[in-house]
Amino acid sequence: MAGHVIIGAGLAGAKAAETLREEGYDGPVTLIGAEELRPYERPPLSKDYLLGKSEREAAFVHEPGWYAANAVDLRLGDPVVSIDLDGRTVRQAGGAVMPYERLLLATGSSARRLPVPGGERAMTLRTFGDSDRLRRAFAGAGRVVVAGAGWIGLETAAAAREAGCHVVVVEPEPGPLNRVLGPEVGAVFTALHRRHGVEFRFGTGVEEITATEVRTAEGERLPADHVVAGIGAAPNVDLAREAGLAVGEGVLVDASLRSTSHPDVFAAGDIAEAEHPLYDRPVRVEHWANALHGGPEAARSMLGRTVAYDRVPYFFTDQYELGMEFSGDVTGYDEVIFRGSVDDLEFVAFWLSGGRVVAGMNVNVWDVVDPIQDLIRRGGTPDPKSLADPGVPLESL
Numbered sequence: 001m002a003g004h005v006i007i008g009a010g011l012a013g014a015k016a017a018e019t020l021r022e023e024g025y026d027g028p029v030t031l032i033g034a035e036e037l038r039p040y041e042r043p044p045l046s047k048d049y050l051l052g053k054s055e056r057e058a059a060f061v062h063e064p065g066w067y068a069a070n071a072v073d074l075r076l077g078d079p080v081v082s083i084d085l086d087g088r089t090v091r092q093a094g095g096a097v098m099p100y101e102r103l104l105l106a107t108g109s110s111a112r113r114l115p116v117p118g119g120e121r122a123m124t125l126r127t128f129g130d131s132d133r134l135r136r137a138f139a140g141a142g143r144v145v146v147a148g149a150g151w152i153g154l155e156t157a158a159a160a161r162e163a164g165c166h167v168v169v170v171e172p173e174p175g176p177l178n179r180v181l182g183p184e185v186g187a188v189f190t191a192l193h194r195r196h197g198v199e200f201r202f203g204t205g206v207e208e209i210t211a212t213e214v215r216t217a218e219g220e221r222l223p224a225d226h227v228v229a230g231i232g233a234a235p236n237v238d239l240a241r242e243a244g245l246a247v248g249e250g251v252l253v254d255a256s257l258r259s260t261s262h263p264d265v266f267a268a269g270d271i272a273e274a275e276h277p278l279y280d281r282p283v284r285v286e287h288w289a290n291a292l293h294g295g296p297e298a299a300r301s302m303l304g305r306t307v308a309y310d311r312v313p314y315f316f317t318d319q320y321e322l323g324m325e326f327s328g329d330v331t332g333y334d335e336v337i338f339r340g341s342v343d344d345l346e347f348v349a350f351w352l353s354g355g356r357v358v359a360g361m362n363v364n365v366w367d368v369v370d371p372i373q374d375l376i377r378r379g380g381t382p383d384p385k386s387l388a389d390p391g392v393p394l395e396s397l
């Protein structure tokens, strides 16, 4: 009997397998992974685990025995190399061919490499192996150059500083996180990292990497024992594209996470580019919560349940003493309002577009994600003075 096959044994794939069983599906479930390790969560790889403060075991999605106990056929270290949509089969590199009734693609992303001479010398961060390699490199407390001041670049810079390295971050944009947060809130991260001794070179890129240094576009030579490329991730969509599925930036799916081009195929996690009830364009979210919730929603959809995946995009990070959660999407914002103390790193920032709250970020302020996401969902135009006033409960806005 052909059952349900999931390609990609990451968080989205593992949570989808779990949900298929929880929802009572009793046919075969196969979860196929390219990596040798059973599914794990990646956020610790650039935080606690990289800092040596948490164990590997804490990051795995399930206990080792969970898969057999739940009759999930977990096939690791043998990626799927092709999908036959008409024949409803997938083929693994090792030659095995699996029939499927419904197929979930959850192949995640790969770290982008620096396309410059010597770019292959830069380390990237996506897997446990990568994190182990970085940890060993940082232990030497040498000189580290990080290319890219996005989330991974900044978290890596923080870990390198905490390990005692000298750290320079090179970023072509005028500030960190410029496209995801804009300059007003990006400045908070610049100040935080500078306080911790990180140097920045903004407005310039890495042009060349040699065994001992990094040359920037402006011609500066930065001595470097280690170089890290934190320049983003590319969704693993080649398999879907080669199979003939509709692919934009990600695998195109409707709000039920079903492929817009093939009714038996679904996508979740980093690779899903989904129609979203809150937005007038497809949305692709490369964050943990989207894999955590999208995997289960795709599984329900595979089982024929009615699904409209409408979660507000959500992200979290920890860097030094800053812990934060971000909700929404800042595209097209025209104003930022702060509530609380930016200097004390205890505040909420709201991004507004035409008076409507489109995104919110709570920094060292907790248990406010629900009211922030309610504001984004409702799309009303709250009074800016009340937004800025910590004395006014968010729920009342």
Ligand SMILES: Cc1cc2nc3c(=O)[nH]c(=O)nc-3n(C[C@H](O)[C@H](O)[C@H](O)COP(=O)(O)OP(=O)(O)OC[C@H]3O[C@@H](n4cnc5c(N)ncnc54)[C@H](O)[C@@H]3O)c2cc1C
Residues within 6 Å of the ligand: 007, 008, 009, 010, 011, 012, 013, 032, 033, 034, 035, 041, 042, 043, 044, 045, 046, 078, 079, 080, 081, 106, 107, 108, 109, 125, 126, 127, 152, 236, 239, 268, 269, 270, 271, 285, 286, 287, 288, 289, 291, 314, 315, 316, 317, 318
């Ligand atoms: C270092 C790091 C830190 C992060 N920190 C945060 C954070 O703080 N907050 C946050 O919100 N998000 C964070 N993220 C992002 C978050 O981890 C991802 O959004 C999440 O892992 C996506 O899950 P996924 O299951 O879609 O994909 P992945 O986790 O990428 O898993 C996909 C799996 O599919 C496998 N695969 C690919 N192709 C094939 C194939 N052909 N056959 C079989 N298997 C295949 C891959 O090898 C991989 O194991 C971080 C990511 C990284 C790398």
